[in-house]
Ligand SMILES: Nc1ncnc2c1ncn2[C@@H]1O[C@H](COP(=O)(O)OP(=O)(O)OP(=O)(O)O)[C@@H](O)[C@H]1O
């Protein structure tokens with residue numbers, strides 16, 4: 001007897017066992033009825049087929065625990081049906097029990113059917129033998145289904161574990177970065193704060209001495225003017241540094257807030273260009289290509305900060321050569337380069353449209369391998385041209401741009417210059 005015994009598996013926990021379906025195939029209705037009566041159980045469904053063709057239709061629609069097939073049938077006989085079932089991936093695994101009136105020599109007759117479980121029942125059928133075979137295969141089927149479900153659950157929990165592990169790694173990286181930022185910040189900030197403060201203190205001491213000696217010449221109008229200008233620069237530097245520090249701590253604690261409201265990006269860029277007019281003249285000028293107005297939902301103060309940072313960098317690393325700023329609308333329902341109407345109600349009307357600001361210089365440029373890291377805090381690519389600041393500007397800029405739902409990237413050729421491109425959805429952050 002080549003009956004396959006089910007392996008001893010632990011009783012599966014969880015939902016009740018799947019209902020099993022058993023297919024019986026015989027060309028004679030009375031045989032089908034008799035067989036069904038023999039194997040009927042509350043927990044299985046018996047489906048009948050009167051021919052090989054009808055059986056093939058059923059096996060393609062249902063997942064059978066077992067097929068009991070009469071060997072002698074007109075048209076397609078039982079073995080031919082089994083051959084066809086074997087040829088299809090979907091039905092190949094269905095265990096088959098041939099029902100035959102032939103002798104035991106029939107057991108070897110079906111040679112081709114080598115994969116899957118095969119067994120034989122001989123007529124006249126022994127009720128006990130039929131039932132026990134059906135029970136064995138139904139049990140096997142149930143265990144297979146349970147195993148498949150357990151495997152699926154295992155796969156799911158493995159995927160969840162992997163996702164958790166990824167999250168954990170990302171958190172670990174963030175923590176490491178946060179600790180590094182804090183440490184770097186403490187050492188750099190104390191140094192950077194100290195230099196202008198020391199300069200101011202020395203100036204104060206010097207002036208106090210002049211006053212004590214009655215040396216009022218030291219405060220002659222031309223000298224006073226220079227004094228005020230120098231003091232202003234030192235104080236501006238300190239204010240900027242403290243603002244950057246505050247932004248960094250806001251970013252790190254997730255509290256960098258932006259307050260989007262209708263505002264005109266073109267006006268902001270024009271204002272920044274005017275503020276830096278003197279320095280821009282010093283490097284051969286600034287070519288401005290701006291629409292009259294470009295209105296979107298943004299935080300005006302933050303956009304001014306972004307523009308200022310990019311212009312400062314272009315001045316710092318621009319090799320004293322001219323700078324170009326271009327602002328345009330791209331994508332959405334507006335044509336590239338079109339200005340948004342000044343009409344405030346039009347804000348965000350161009351679905352998917354973005355404002356694109358490009359700040360281009362012809363300075364030292366940035367190597368390809370540095371183009372990503374300059375957006376990280378304290379990352380500077382100083383080299384012999386090193387006259388940068390703390391290395392916070394672009395990090396803060398990227399955070400602001402991303403908080404608006406936008407993006408920033410750089411295109412640069414060492415020795416030829418850089419173009420920083422900021423893209424902001426007109427509709428503002430989502
Ligand atoms: N236009 C540019 N051309 C060449 N290199 C640039 C340019 N802009 C930025 N970089 C490089 O990227 C680094 C990071 O820029 P970022 O603005 O973040 O810092 P920073 O200018 O050094 O200091 P901070 O902006 O904090 O005063 C700079 O130190 C510089 O090496």
Ligand SMILES: [Mg+2]
Nearest residue numbers: 313389393394
């Ligand atoms: Mg900078």
